[in-house]
Amino acid sequence: MLQRRTLFGAGAGLLAAPSLARAQGDQIQIAGVYSLSGTFANVGDLLNKGTQWAFEHYGTGAGKRINYTLLDDQGDPGRAVRRVQEAMGQGVKHIVGCTLSSIALPVAKEVHARGGVYIHMAGADEATGSECNRASFRWPGASYTAVNATLRPFIERNPNAKRWYTITGQYVFGDSLLSNLKTVLQETGRQHVGNSYHALSEREYSGYITAAIAAQPDVLAVCNFGNQTLDVVRQAVSFGMKRNVKIVVPWSTGLDQFQAWGPDICEGVYFGANYWHGVDAPGNRVLQEVVRAKTNAQTNYLQACGWAVAQMMVEGLNKAGTADVPAVIGALEGLSYQGPTGTEVIRAGDHQVIKDYYLMLGKARSAMRDPADFAEVLAGTKAFQTPEQAGCRMS
Amino acid sequence: MSGQVLVFQLLNGIGIGMIYFLLSVGLSMIFGLMRFVNFAHGALYLVAAYTAYVVSVLTGSMLWALLFGPLVAAALAVVAERLLLRHTYAMAHEAQILITFAVALIVQESVILLFDPLAKNVPVPDFLGGIVFLGPFVYPAYRLAVVAVSALVALLLWVALERTRFGAILRAGSESAEMVGLLGINVQRVFLAAFALGGALAGLAGALAAPLRGVEPFMGLEALGIAFVVVVVGGIGSFTGALLGGLLIGVVQSVMSSLWPEGARLMIYGAMALVLLVRPTGLMGRA
Numbered sequence: 001m002l003q004r005r006t007l008f009g010a011g012a013g014l015l016a017a018p019s020l021a022r023a024q025g026d027q028i029q030i031a032g033v034y035s036l037s038g039t040f041a042n043v044g045d046l047l048n049k050g051t052q053w054a055f056e057h058y059g060t061g062a063g064k065r066i067n068y069t070l071l072d073d074q075g076d077p078g079r080a081v082r083r084v085q086e087a088m089g090q091g092v093k094h095i096v097g098c099t100l101s102s103i104a105l106p107v108a109k110e111v112h113a114r115g116g117v118y119i120h121m122a123g124a125d126e127a128t129g130s131e132c133n134r135a136s137f138r139w140p141g142a143s144y145t146a147v148n149a150t151l152r153p154f155i156e157r158n159p160n161a162k163r164w165y166t167i168t169g170q171y172v173f174g175d176s177l178l179s180n181l182k183t184v185l186q187e188t189g190r191q192h193v194g195n196s197y198h199a200l201s202e203r204e205y206s207g208y209i210t211a212a213i214a215a216q217p218d219v220l221a222v223c224n225f226g227n228q229t230l231d232v233v234r235q236a237v238s239f240g241m242k243r244n245v246k247i248v249v250p251w252s253t254g255l256d257q258f259q260a261w262g263p264d265i266c267e268g269v270y271f272g273a274n275y276w277h278g279v280d281a282p283g284n285r286v287l288q289e290v291v292r293a294k295t296n297a298q299t300n301y302l303q304a305c306g307w308a309v310a311q312m313m314v315e316g317l318n319k320a321g322t323a324d325v326p327a328v329i330g331a332l333e334g335l336s337y338q339g340p341t342g343t344e345v346i347r348a349g350d351h352q353v354i355k356d357y358y359l360m361l362g363k364a365r366s367a368m369r370d371p372a373d374f375a376e377v378l379a380g381t382k383a384f385q386t387p388e389q390a391g392c393r394m395s
Numbered sequence: 396m397s398g399q400v401l402v403f404q405l406l407n408g409i410g411i412g413m414i415y416f417l418l419s420v421g422l423s424m425i426f427g428l429m430r431f432v433n434f435a436h437g438a439l440y441l442v443a444a445y446t447a448y449v450v451s452v453l454t455g456s457m458l459w460a461l462l463f464g465p466l467v468a469a470a471l472a473v474v475a476e477r478l479l480l481r482h483t484y485a486m487a488h489e490a491q492i493l494i495t496f497a498v499a500l501i502v503q504e505s506v507i508l509l510f511d512p513l514a515k516n517v518p519v520p521d522f523l524g525g526i527v528f529l530g531p532f533v534y535p536a537y538r539l540a541v542v543a544v545s546a547l548v549a550l551l552l553w554v555a556l557e558r559t560r561f562g563a564i565l566r567a568g569s570e571s572a573e574m575v576g577l578l579g580i581n582v583q584r585v586f587l588a589a590f591a592l593g594g595a596l597a598g599l600a601g602a603l604a605a606p607l608r609g610v611e612p613f614m615g616l617e618a619l620g621i622a623f624v625v626v627v628v629g630g631i632g633s634f635t636g637a638l639l640g641g642l643l644i645g646v647v648q649s650v651m652s653s654l655w656p657e658g659a660r661l662m663i664y665g666a667m668a669l670v671l672l673v674r675p676t677g678l679m680g681r682a
Binding site: 197198202203235240264 | 447
C-alpha cells in the first residue's frame, strides 16, 4: 500500500527535480560533461566556462533558448556514464564536453545508444577511428594530427636533428603519441635512440632526464599532456638540455602552459597546439572578445576547446532548424563554419573537425610584444588520417 | 647503466630525498610526540609553495619566498592546532584522519578559489639559474643548493633535537607525554611548538620545491602520500629515520628511473614493503 510518507516524498522529489525534465517547447536542454573534481579538475573548470560562455553568447539554437546544465563526472568514467544516463533519462539529447578519452569514449557509446548527439574534445585516435559512431563528433586534432603537424614541419626546419629520445606517460594517450612519433621518425629516416615511460602519478623526472642526457640525443620529445608535461619540460630545461638538445612537445595546451612555464623555459622550445589566441580569424575574434569581456585576459586552449564544442552544437542546430537529433547529425556532417582556428569543416566520414594544428616556437622574453605573446606560430597544418586509415566504420 | 649515470642518479636521488626528508620529518615528529595522524600536513607544503609563488611575483626574489614560505606554513599550523586540532587529540585515529583530511581539502579548494586550478611557475633565483658541469654531465645549480640547504637544516635540526633542552623535552614527550607533564612542563605548549616546527619544515620543503616543479593546487595531497611512505620506512617519530627514509626513497626512485622507468614510482612502495618485511617498525623505529 502506498504510504502517505512515500507519496509526500515522491511529490517533494518531483518539485525538487532539476529543470531538465520541465524544459520543453521553446527551450533546448544541452548538457556538458566535465570534471570539476578529481585528478583533472584543473582543466574541467576552464573547459566548462568556455562552453558556458559560448551558449550565453549564442543564446539560441534552432530558434530555441539554450538551457545549459553541467554534469560533473569527477574524473570517473563510470560516474560520467551514470550522469549522462540520468540526464538523457530526463529528456536531454544534446551533449558536449569531456577532454579525457577514457571518459569520452564510453560517454560517446552511451549517447549513441540512447539516440543523442555528442560533441567532445578527447585526444585518442580511436574516437574518430575504430570507436567512431554516428552520434559523436570531435573538435580537436587527435594524437596522429598532433605528432604529424608538429614533427614533420619541425624536421623540415631542423634536418640535422637525427637522434630522438622520448619521455612518455604510460597510458593510452601517451602510447598513442609515441607510436605515431615512431612512425614519423621511421618515415623520415630519424633514429629513435630511447624512451623512458613514467607512471601517471610521477612528478619527479630528474632520473628520466639523466637517462635521456646519457643517450646523447639531438631532440627530446615529450609524449604526454597536462601538468606532467609541465614538469618534464621544466626539469629538462633546468638540467641545461636546451644547450645542445631541441625540446619538442607535440601536445601542449598553449597559453596556460606557457604561463605556467614562463618565458625563460619556453624560449627555444617547440610546441604543438590545437589553438592559439594570436591567430587572426573571424571566429577567433568573436571568441577573444567574449573571453576578454569575461576575464580581461587572452583566451587559452581550454576555454577555446569548451567554446568550440558548444559553437559546433549551435551551428548544427541552426543549420538543421530543429533540435531533432538525426537532423542535427545530418546538418553537422560536412558543415563548414568560422571556428576558433579559421574555417573549420566537419568531415562526414568520421565526424572529425578538419582544422589547423600549429607548430610553435617559444620566444625570448625580450621578443614578447605583450605578456601573452610567448610563442611564434611557425606552421599551421591540417594533418589527418583518412577515415579508412583511422579504421572508422560509421555505425 | 654506466657508472657515471649511476653516480648522477644517486646525486638526483639525494636531492629528491632531502626534500622528502624536510617534508616528512615534521609529520613523523608530530605522530611520534602526540600519536596524532595529521593528513593536513601536505596542506602546509601547499600553502608554503603558493606563498613562495606570491612572494616571488611581488618581490622578484626567491630568497624572500624561502623565508616567508616556512613562516606562513608555521603560522597556519599554529592556528589550526589552537582552533581545531587540539580538540581532537583524544579522539580515535579515524576521526583525526577525517578531520585533518577535511582541513587539507578546505585549504586546497581555498587555493583554487584564490588563484585558479592551473599550474604556476616559480622562477629559480637568477644566481642559481645555471648549471654545474660535472664531467660529461650537468647538474642544475639550484638542485645542488637545495641539497646544501636541506643538509644544513638537517644538521641544525639534529642539534636542536639532540643538544638543546627543547629537543630533550620533545624526545621525552615522544616517549611519554604524560610523564613530561607530571614533571611540570606545559605539554600543550610543547605540542604547539612541535606543530609550528613541523609546519615550518614542511613549508621549507614546499618553498624549495616550488621552483623545481611549479605550484598547483593538488600538490599537497601528492606530497602527503610520499611523506607517509618516508615516515613508515624511516620509523615513526625518528629524526634519523626520516632522513634515512627520505634518502632511501629518493635514491630508489631515481636509480629505478634508469633501470626500470615504468616501475620507478611503483618501486617506492616496493622499497617500503621490503623495509617493513625486514623491520616492521621501520629503519629506525622502535617497537
